[in-house]
Amino acid sequence: MAEVNTGTAQGIAELEGADRQVLGHLLQIEAEAAALVDDAQAEADRRIAEGERQNRSRYDEQYGKEAAELEQGYEKTTAAVKADYQHQIESYRKSLDAITVNRDRFNVLMDDLLGKGR
Secondary structure: OHHHHHHHHHHHHHHHHHHHHHHHHHHHHHHHHHHHHHHHHHHHHHHHHHHHHHHHHHHHHHHHHHHHHHHHHHHHHHHHHHHHHHHHHHHHHHHHHHOOOOHHHHHHHHHHHHOOOO
């Protein structure tokens, strides 16, 4: 029976050696897989960064173009409003200049309203 135990011990030792080789091989595969995952993550990060850079560039270009258009529209509208304002002020001044003032009648009215005429 001792021989069976010795044979079993050698069989276990051989299995343990084979298991060690299998585990070593699996650990090597795991390390390679981890390296692949790290490389894939680095590539994904690079692509994302490049996409963000391109999107930012397109955004800045479009924003600049639209901002310039809006600025031109603002300047045109502001100039038109200022011209209209000046025209209205000038028309108002002309209408005031066209009015004749009867100072004597105005003074009598003020005296009546303020009670000095009584």
